[in-house]
Amino acid sequence: MSHSLKFTLAVSTVFAASAMFSACNKQEAALSKSLSEGGAEVAAQTSKSVVVYFSQTGATKKLAQVIKEARHADDFELLLVKPFPSTYDSTIAEVRAERESKQWPALVNAKLNVDKYDTVFLGYPIMFGTFTPPIYTFLEANDLSGKVVVPFCTYGSGGRKASSEELKTLEPNANVTLAYGISNKRINAEGGVETAKAEVAAFFGNLETGATEEMLMGGFSEQRPLTAEDSAAFAEGTKDYAYLGLKPLSVSSQVVAGMNYLFVCEMNAFGGPTVQTNVKIFKPLPGRGEAQLIGVEK
Numbered sequence: 001m002s003h004s005l006k007f008t009l010a011v012s013t014v015f016a017a018s019a020m021f022s023a024c025n026k027q028e029a030a031l032s033k034s035l036s037e038g039g040a041e042v043a044a045q046t047s048k049s050v051v052v053y054f055s056q057t058g059a060t061k062k063l064a065q066v067i068k069e070a071r072h073a074d075d076f077e078l079l080l081v082k083p084f085p086s087t088y089d090s091t092i093a094e095v096r097a098e099r100e101s102k103q104w105p106a107l108v109n110a111k112l113n114v115d116k117y118d119t120v121f122l123g124y125p126i127m128f129g130t131f132t133p134p135i136y137t138f139l140e141a142n143d144l145s146g147k148v149v150v151p152f153c154t155y156g157s158g159g160r161k162a163s164s165e166e167l168k169t170l171e172p173n174a175n176v177t178l179a180y181g182i183s184n185k186r187i188n189a190e191g192g193v194e195t196a197k198a199e200v201a202a203f204f205g206n207l208e209t210g211a212t213e214e215m216l217m218g219g220f221s222e223q224r225p226l227t228a229e230d231s232a233a234f235a236e237g238t239k240d241y242a243y244l245g246l247k248p249l250s251v252s253s254q255v256v257a258g259m260n261y262l263f264v265c266e267m268n269a270f271g272g273p274t275v276q277t278n279v280k281i282f283k284p285l286p287g288r289g290e291a292q293l294i295g296v297e298k
């Protein structure tokens with residue numbers, strides 16, 4: 001499809017959608033325009049978007065590469081002056097101390113020439129339910145006012161929505177869009193990068209039509225009691241996540257190439273307080289693999 005046709009379609013879809021969602025039509029049209037202009041043909045001549053990311057163990061780096069290729073963007077990997085420790089437990093201790101003191105770690109390359117860019121794809125691993133500390137360092141060193149900021153992340157079990165909400169709070173003058181996220185288990189699985197490529201393409205399709213979180217939930221039916229089949233899919237999808245202490249209360253499902261489930265659950269992660277949360281699980285068609293946890297989010 002030519003750039004101009006793609007752009008026209010994206011914009012006309014935004015106009016159709018904005019008749020229904022008038023409160024946000026201006027902003028969504030601006031986002032769509034900026035994202036469309038970041039597309040292949042234009043970006044090949046003048047790259048106006050950049051993928052800024054931090055990755056400790058490589059999962060977010062894989063995703064950053066997928067996004068860079070999909071949007072023909074520049075890339076900018078944030079590097080710590082003093083890298084995180086090599087073990088999980090000592091990284092937990094270090095990140096906890098940084099969060100308590102709000103002393104964010106020094107970066108080798110905190111400052112980016114943001115004037116060159118309209119759109120910043122901002123990528124991070126989830127740590128303690130939100131973005132990793134080096135992202136705070138980056139945000140303090142750069143002014144993202146007026147930029148389109150597209151968050152993306154990798155995680156063990158979730159944190160996509162919570163991290164993008166925090167980003168909106170810290171960057172009130174940026175246009176922070178919907179966020180994309182994928183678990184490290186899924187992107188690191190065989191064929192995981194291909195999975196991420198397909199999901200990232202769908203994600204950009206949603207962004208260009210101005211979709212909101214609420215609209216993306218629209219395909220699910222009402223919540224209902226679990227059947228034996230739902231319980232089996234839940235058990236299979238959460239078998240590696242016993243530490244979350246999940247108990248499904250009800251479910252809704254959506255037929256795709258396979259089945260998407262949205263379970264409303266009680267959760268007491270690491271034996272902490274019990275809270276209610278949503279758990280998304282995807283069960284492929286028979287013979288195409290096990291049910292997978294997509295993410296846990298409120």
Ligand SMILES: Cc1cc2nc3c(=O)[nH]c(=O)nc-3n(C[C@H](O)[C@H](O)[C@H](O)COP(=O)(O)O)c2cc1C
Pocket residue numbers: 054055056057058059060061088091092095124125126127128129130154155156157158159183184
């Ligand atoms: C210190 C630390 C804290 C983490 N906290 C969370 C968390 O709160 N929720 C979660 O789902 N995953 C958490 N994770 C898992 C990472 O988000 C996940 O492994 C991510 O894919 C790592 O990305 P990377 O390979 O790009 O570094 C944590 C990992 C570390 C090291």
